[in-house]
Amino acid sequence: MARFIFITGGVVSSLGKGLMAAALGALLQARGYRVRIRKFDPYLNVDPGTMSPTQHGEVYVTDDGAETDLDLGHYERFTGVASRQSDNITSGRIYFDILTKERRGDYLGGTVQVIPHVTDAIKAFARAETDDLDFVLCEIGGTVGDIEGLPFLEAIRQMGNELGPEGALFIHTTLVPFIAAAGELKTKPTQHSVAQLRGIGIQPQILVCRSEHELPESDRAKIALFCNVRKEAVVPALDADSIYAVPLQYHAAGLDSEVLRAFGITDAPAPDLSRWEDIVERLRTPEGTVHIGVVGKYTGLKDAYKSLTEALVHGGIANRVDVKLRWIDAEDFERGDVAAMLEPCHGILVPGGFGERGSEGKIAAVKFAREHRVPFFGICLGMQMACVESARNTAGLEGASTTEFGPTPHPIVGLLTEWEAGGKRHMRDETSDKGGTMRLGAYPAKLAGNSLSAAAYGATEISERHRHRYEVNIAYRAQLEAGGLVFTGLSPDGELPEIVERPDHPWFVGTQFHPELKSKPFAPHPLFRSFIAAALRQSRLV
Ligand code: GLN
Numbered sequence: 136m137a138r139f140i141f142i143t144g145g146v147v148s149s150l151g152k153g154l155m156a157a158a159l160g161a162l163l164q165a166r167g168y169r170v171r172i173r174k175f176d177p178y179l180n181v182d183p184g185t186m187s188p189t190q191h192g193e194v195y196v197t198d199d200g201a202e203t204d205l206d207l208g209h210y211e212r213f214t215g216v217a218s219r220q221s222d223n224i225t226s227g228r229i230y231f232d233i234l235t236k237e238r239r240g241d242y243l244g245g246t247v248q249v250i251p252h253v254t255d256a257i258k259a260f261a262r263a264e265t266d267d268l269d270f271v272l273c274e275i276g277g278t279v280g281d282i283e284g285l286p287f288l289e290a291i292r293q294m295g296n297e298l299g300p301e302g303a304l305f306i307h308t309t310l311v312p313f314i315a316a317a318g319e320l321k322t323k324p325t326q327h328s329v330a331q332l333r334g335i336g337i338q339p340q341i342l343v344c345r346s347e348h349e350l351p352e353s354d355r356a357k358i359a360l361f362c363n364v365r366k367e368a369v370v371p372a373l374d375a376d377s378i379y380a381v382p383l384q385y386h387a388a389g390l391d392s393e394v395l396r397a398f399g400i401t402d403a404p405a406p407d408l409s410r411w412e413d414i415v416e417r418l419r420t421p422e423g424t425v426h427i428g429v430v431g432k433y434t435g436l437k438d439a440y441k442s443l444t445e446a447l448v449h450g451g452i453a454n455r456v457d458v459k460l461r462w463i464d465a466e467d468f469e470r471g472d473v474a475a476m477l478e479p480c481h482g483i484l485v486p487g488g489f490g491e492r493g494s495e496g497k498i499a500a501v502k503f504a505r506e507h508r509v510p511f512f513g514i515c516l517g518m519q520m521a522c523v524e525s526a527r528n529t530a531g532l533e534g535a536s537t538t539e540f541g542p543t544p545h546p547i548v549g550l551l552t553e554w555e556a557g558g559k560r561h562m563r564d565e566t567s568d569k570g571g572t573m574r575l576g577a578y579p580a581k582l583a584g585n586s587l588s589a590a591a592y593g594a595t596e597i598s599e600r601h602r603h604r605y606e607v608n609i610a611y612r613a614q615l616e617a618g619g620l621v622f623t624g625l626s627p628d629g630e631l632p633e634i635v636e637r638p639d640h641p642w643f644v645g646t647q648f649h650p651e652l653k654s655k656p657f658a659p660h661p662l663f664r665s666f667i668a669a670a671l672r673q674s675r676l677v
Contacts, residue, residue, distance in 0.1 A: 138301070140394065145331070157206075169268050171265065174222065180227045181228050195207045203223035219264075288332075308345065342362060426480050430463045481510070502528060512642075512645075521635060522615060525618050579598045582595045621637070
């Protein structure tokens with residue numbers, strides 16, 4: 136039976152709890168165990184699909200079409216285990232399901248309550264589809280003390296009781312701040328946070344203490360004494376130079392050994408960490424630098440493009456180069472000098488996005504890349520803008536645009552109203568709900584054998600993840616191809632353009648899907664590997 140590791144956070148948010156879960160998952164996997172990592176989000180949104188990327192960061196999409204928290208991206212990047220719908224739950228989803236049942240009369244007149252109905256739903260979620268696993272890591276979003284997190288803490292407390300110490304483990308992540316005026320690290324916030332957790336019946340066995348300074352042995356001993364844990368179970372966690380150094384750092388700090396010890400596992404194989412050593416070595420000793428300009432709308436919060444940023448880093452790992460990103464707000468472009476901002480870039484990327492704001496800036500960036508023969512990568516809205524640019528400037532279709540921005544004489548991109556997925560016919564129109572109504576998740580595509588993308592993938596049949604409402608209009612294929620933009624990837628029925636390329640350009644690729652979601656540091660995505668290789672060639676030209 137799977138063992139459960141529950142991860143909570145205290146003192147402040149943004150402690151890297153998700154990264155810790157991902158790194159611990161990777162360490163257990165390096166010892167040959169089968170792991171899965173799950174995220175419990177206490178907020179009331181049904182899923183993060185409708186949340187603003189500037190507030191909440193990117194929406195991570197799984198193969199099975201779930202719109203999930205960006206931490207699931209970390210989990211997948213660190214373990215290689217494809218995340219599923221069943222790996223992310225929110226309070227909103229739980230209440231939605233319970234209230235639907237209540238309206239149907241499923242509770243037969245009974246009172247519906249947080250305990251047991253909500254807590255039972257949380258426990259059922261944690262336990263679902265875990266038979267073939269050795270460890271299930273469950274990260275509880277938010278910070279201990281948040282009102283909306285209480286049902287989750289109560290549920291995992293109950294599971295701790297039901298499973299016993301050989302079946303459940305609690306890890307609490309805290310902050311040990313450095314107070315400059317006193318010249319000291321302070322353990323009190325950690326003590327308070329653990330006291331609060333113990334007040335609701337959870338005694339963590341392991342404390343992960345994030346701090347900017349080395350944790351002295353005396354502080355470790357003090358935290359252990361006041362928080363009722365072994366001194367060795369107070370695991371110091373200093374900031375790392377790269378997130379991919381975190382597994383090795385936690386291993387050196389003894390995290391995985393403490394986890395095994397807490398479960399009473401004495402015969403664990405030694406971990407094979409060569410994968411992580413190789414990645415860190417490549418990151419720390421690059422043989423060159425490339426500059427990539429990312430022209431987007433949500434450049435204020437880097438988390439809005441988390442998977443994209445990481446996929447570019449992975450492209451750098453594959454090519455042994457340091458990838459430096461220049462974030463360019465597409466709206467600045469509409470005012471400023473495009474050339475001055477883009478000239479220093481060895482590659483230009485226009486990422487996904489929604490809405491008209493900044494779109495003319497994105498189109499200007501595509502035009503610059505096309506005319507100056509700078510490697511160009513357009514993703515989702517980025518591909519749509521590349522098609523609009525070609526329509527306007529190489530196919531003579533004046534006023535060409537996407538119907539997402541309003542009526543246009545040449546709807547190069549239009550709303551998809553009907554399509555097939557999972558043996559089901561999907562329908563929608565302009566008035567459909569916003570939540571969960573996009574083309575979501577993995578869809579297959581067929582690539583032209585002589586295309587750049589087929590060469591990059593080394594395959595002509597691929598499957599990639601989608602998240603969009605609008606599609607490039609196949610009716611314009613002949614006109615766009617006459618202007619040099621070739622449709623090299625299509626849905627199997629030939630109706631939906633998946634990849635466009637410019638064979639007359641050094642590297643010009645647009646994808647309707649989001650390749651960044653499947654990239655991993657130990658398996659960089661073929662298109663990102665190829666894009667960074669092209670940027671490297673460009674850097675040698677200029
Ligand atoms: N807004 C576009 C659409 O819905 C693109 C979405 C995206 O880039 N993810 O089709």
